[in-house]
Amino acid sequence: MTDEVIFSKEIEKIIENIDSSKLSGKIGIKTHFGEEGNETYLNPKLVKAIYEKLISLDFEVALIECNVLYQGSRTDKKSHIETAKKHGFDFAPIDILDGQDGKEEIHLEIEKGRVGKGLQKYDSLVVLSHFKGHVAAGFGGAFKNLGMGLGSRAGKLAMHSDVSPSISSEKCIKCGDCIENCDVEAIRMAQNGAVIDSKICIGCAMCIAICKEKAVNIPWGGSTSKELQEKIVDYSSAIINRMNQRLVYINVLKNITEDCDCVGKPMQPMMEDVGILLSEDPVAIESASLDLVDEVSDGHFKEINSVDNRLKINYAERLNLGTRNYQLKVIK
Ligand code: SF4
Numbered sequence: 001m002t003d004e005v006i007f008s009k010e011i012e013k014i015i016e017n018i019d020s021s022k023l024s025g026k027i028g029i030k031t032h033f034g035e036e037g038n039e040t041y042l043n044p045k046l047v048k049a050i051y052e053k054l055i056s057l058d059f060e061v062a063l064i065e066c067n068v069l070y071q072g073s074r075t076d077k078k079s080h081i082e083t084a085k086k087h088g089f090d091f092a093p094i095d096i097l098d099g100q101d102g103k104e105e106i107h108l109e110i111e112k113g114r115v116g117k118g119l120q121k122y123d124s125l126v127v128l129s130h131f132k133g134h135v136a137a138g139f140g141g142a143f144k145n146l147g148m149g150l151g152s153r154a155g156k157l158a159m160h161s162d163v164s165p166s167i168s169s170e171k172c173i174k175c176g177d178c179i180e181n182c183d184v185e186a187i188r189m190a191q192n193g194a195v196i197d198s199k200i201c202i203g204c205a206m207c208i209a210i211c212k213e214k215a216v217n218i219p220w221g222g223s224t225s226k227e228l229q230e231k232i233v234d235y236s237s238a239i240i241n242r243m244n245q246r247l248v249y250i251n252v253l254k255n256i257t258e259d260c261d262c263v264g265k266p267m268q269p270m271m272e273d274v275g276i277l278l279s280e281d282p283v284a285i286e287s288a289s290l291d292l293v294d295e296v297s298d299g300h301f302k303e304i305n306s307v308d309n310r311l312k313i314n315y316a317e318r319l320n321l322g323t324r325n326y327q328l329k330v331i332k
């Protein structure tokens with residue numbers, strides 16, 4: 001693995017520098033289609049340019065994702081693909097790796113590690129990430145896209161919290177859908193609404209996805225930011241091992257917002273566009289991205305929330321996933 005990070009303002013220059021010998025077999029481009037209502041997600045034209053380059057090299061390629069944890073436009077496979085197409089990602093096959101309802105998963109070799117089952121079909125990954133802020137993880141880049149993004153719904157819940165979901169009696173209309181869909185019978189109906197028995201709950205997160213009233217609370221605060229960031233890197237590390245290092249990383253530092261593309265409303269970019277980065281080293285590309293964004297935002301990016309946004313890369317370097325001492329190669 002090289003510590004080189006290539007920087008350019010133009011996607012064509014980045015594409016010319018992708019080392020295709022690093023990739024083999026069936027390639028998944030892991031990206032993020034943006035929640036409905038969001039307008040600053042990754043530009044589909046840029047994704048299309050990378051897809052077409054890989055197709056021209058005779059690779060079999062698909063855009064890959066997993067369903068989200070919360071109720072939204074990407075909670076199940078059908079609505080997820082509809083949202084993707086509505087957002088302009090209609091030029092390539094889309095593969096939602098954890099299936100229609102987020103239940104299809106495989107277990108990684110780490111504690112509670114659960115990712116979309118469809119990952120087994122892929123030999124190599126292009127981790128194509130929109131760089132932006134994130135309230136709990138400091139920022140969203142390659143690790144967040146890979147580790148959190150490929151987590152099945154249960155995997156995502158496990159990263160966010162060690163605590164079971166709970167049900168709001170004010171919102172619950174006692175429809176019973178969650179009870180019917182809980183495979184381990186952890187939910188019962190009480191006088192004021194459904195109740196989860198945390199001793200039985202296995203954290204599959206199905207009740208969160210099924211409740212149309214949004215009465216099932218996700219325990220967002222169940223992990224500290226440090227725990228969340230380390231779990232994201234643990235998941236990333238397990239996926240990198242599983243893929244035998246056949247990954248390349250592209251971080252797009254454009255339309256940088258304070259919050260992530262899961263926010264279903266328009267947001268203003270907080271700073272001018274920086275450019276696009278390419279590397280085979282996830283720690284190097286994340287370090288270079290943060291350094292560039294800090295420089296261009298005059299230090300403002302690191303102040304957008306109270307989280308230490310270098311935790312992920314420091315931890316990843318300790319796990320030998322790469323180096324923070326990258327070499328930046330600027331291509332005009
Ligand atoms: S699905 Fe939601 S509204 Fe229906 S019983 Fe369960 S928590 Fe209550």
Ligand code: SF4
Pocket residue numbers: 164165181182183184185186187196200201202203204205206207208
């Ligand atoms: S998270 Fe899964 S196991 Fe736990 S209560 Fe909800 S549906 Fe049941």
